[in-house]
Amino acid sequence: MKKPSLCIVTPALADANNGNWQTARRWAHMLRGHYAVRLVKAWPDAQSTDDGTDILLALHARRSAASVTAWAQAHPHKPLVLALTGTDLYRDILSDASAQRSLALAQRLIVLQEQGPQALPEALRAKCRVVFQSSTRRATLPKTQAHLRAVMVGHLRDEKSPQTLFEAARLIGPDEGIFIDHIGEALDPALGKAARQTAADCPHYRWLGNQPHAATRARIQRAHVLVHTSRMEGGAHVIMEAALSGTPVLASRIAGNVGMLGADYGGYFPPGDAAALAALLRTARDGQLRGGAWLADLQTQCQLRSARFEPAAERAALLSLLAELS
Incomplete structure (x- = not known):
C-alpha cells in the first residue's frame, strides 16, 4: 500500500x-x-x-x-x-x-x-x-567532588538571555571551584563580543562557540549541571537531553521551562536574575563537596520527568x- x-x-x-x-x-x-x-x-x-x-x-x-x-x-x-x-x-x-x-x-x-x-x-x-x-538516553557518569562543572548550551541570541550567564560568571570568583562552559554560535555579534570579554575577564568561564551535536551531548553528560537561562522558550532540547543523561538542570522559571520540568522542580531561578543563578551554582558546588545530596535530589526530579522524553x-x-x- x-x-x-x-x-x-x-x-x-x-x-x-x-x-x-x-x-x-x-x-x-x-x-x-x-x-x-x-x-x-x-x-x-x-x-x-x-x-x-x-x-x-x-x-x-x-x-x-x-x-x-x-x-x-x-x-x-x-x-x-x-x-x-x-x-x-x-x-x-x-x-x-x-x-x-x-x-x-x-x-x-x-x-x-x-x-x-x-x-x-x-x-x-x-x-x-x-x-x-x-532523545536517546545516556549513562549517568560519576562526577568529581573537587569542583563543579556547569555547561550552558544555546546559540547566543537575546531570547536565550546569555547575558544572565555572563553576569553570573562575573559574580563568581575564579577560586570558588565553579567552572562554566558555554556552547553556542554568536547569532548576535554583540553577544559574541560580550562572551569573549567575559572569557578574558573570568578564567573560570569558557565560550566554546558552536559545537557538533555529539560533542555537545558529551559535555552535557559530563557536567554536574546544565544551566538554562532563556527568557522565552517553547520546549528546550537541551533540557530533555540533560534529563536523559542524568544531569540536573538549573533553569529560569519561565513557562517553557516549567512545562518541561514541572511546577515543583527545585532548580529554578527568576529569569534574568544573575545573582540568583550564581547562588544556585554555589549551592550546587557546596552540596557536591559534601556528597551532592541537593544535586542528587534535582537529578531524581529530572529522572521522574524523563519518561516524557x-x-x-x-x-x-x-x-x-x-x-x-x-
Missing part, C-alpha cells in the same frame, strides 16, 4: 544546527515508517507539482506563514498541522497578524511542553496537542495526532 505523503516545512535546515532543525529531522525519521516524508524550507517546493502531498506539517507560525497560507489556499480540505516555537507562543501570536492567521488555518497545533496550551487563545486550545521532544512517547504522540486527521 502506498504511504501517505507528508511534507515538513522547517525554516531552519541542517546548516542552522538549531532546535527547529533537530525537531524536524527527528520527526521525519520517526514518521518515515508510516509516511513518505520530505523536508523543505518552504511550500510549494520543487516536488510539489500538482501536489500529491497529503499532509503539511509546518514548524513556526510566523516564519512558515507563507507556506501555511499557500497550502490552505491550494488544499483547503487537506490536513494542515502547525508546530509552535517559543517565539511563536510567547511573542509572535500576541501581535503578528501572519502568525495569528497560521493558528487559525491549522487543523491541529503542536506545542512542545505542557504549559504551551495556556499561551493560546482559549478558543484554539481544543485543537492543540502536547508532543514532548525526545523517550522516543517511543514522542512517536506515539505524533502518530496519534496525525491519525486524528486521516
Whole structure:
C-alpha cells in the first residue's frame, strides 16, 4: 500500500544546527515508517507539482506563514498541522497578524511542553496537542567532588538571555571551584563580543562557540549541571537531553521551562536574575563537596520527568495526532 505523503516545512535546515532543525529531522525519521516524508524550507517546493502531498506539517507560525497560507489556499480540505516555537507562543501570536492567521488555518497545533496550551487563545486550545521532544538516553557518569562543572548550551541570541550567564560568571570568583562552559554560535555579534570579554575577564568561564551535536551531548553528560537561562522558550532540547543523561538542570522559571520540568522542580531561578543563578551554582558546588545530596535530589526530579522524553512517547504522540486527521 502506498504511504501517505507528508511534507515538513522547517525554516531552519541542517546548516542552522538549531532546535527547529533537530525537531524536524527527528520527526521525519520517526514518521518515515508510516509516511513518505520530505523536508523543505518552504511550500510549494520543487516536488510539489500538482501536489500529491497529503499532509503539511509546518514548524513556526510566523516564519512558515507563507507556506501555511499557500497550502490552505491550494488544499483547503487537506490536513494542515502547525508546530509552535517559543517565539511563536510567547511573542509572535500576541501581535503578528501572519502568525495569528497560521493558528487559525491549522487543523491541529503542536506545542512542545505542557504549559504551551495556556499561551493560546482559549478558543484554539481544543485543537492543540502536547508532543514532548525526545532523545536517546545516556549513562549517568560519576562526577568529581573537587569542583563543579556547569555547561550552558544555546546559540547566543537575546531570547536565550546569555547575558544572565555572563553576569553570573562575573559574580563568581575564579577560586570558588565553579567552572562554566558555554556552547553556542554568536547569532548576535554583540553577544559574541560580550562572551569573549567575559572569557578574558573570568578564567573560570569558557565560550566554546558552536559545537557538533555529539560533542555537545558529551559535555552535557559530563557536567554536574546544565544551566538554562532563556527568557522565552517553547520546549528546550537541551533540557530533555540533560534529563536523559542524568544531569540536573538549573533553569529560569519561565513557562517553557516549567512545562518541561514541572511546577515543583527545585532548580529554578527568576529569569534574568544573575545573582540568583550564581547562588544556585554555589549551592550546587557546596552540596557536591559534601556528597551532592541537593544535586542528587534535582537529578531524581529530572529522572521522574524523563519518561516524557523517550522516543517511543514522542512517536506515539505524533502518530496519534496525525491519525486524528486521516
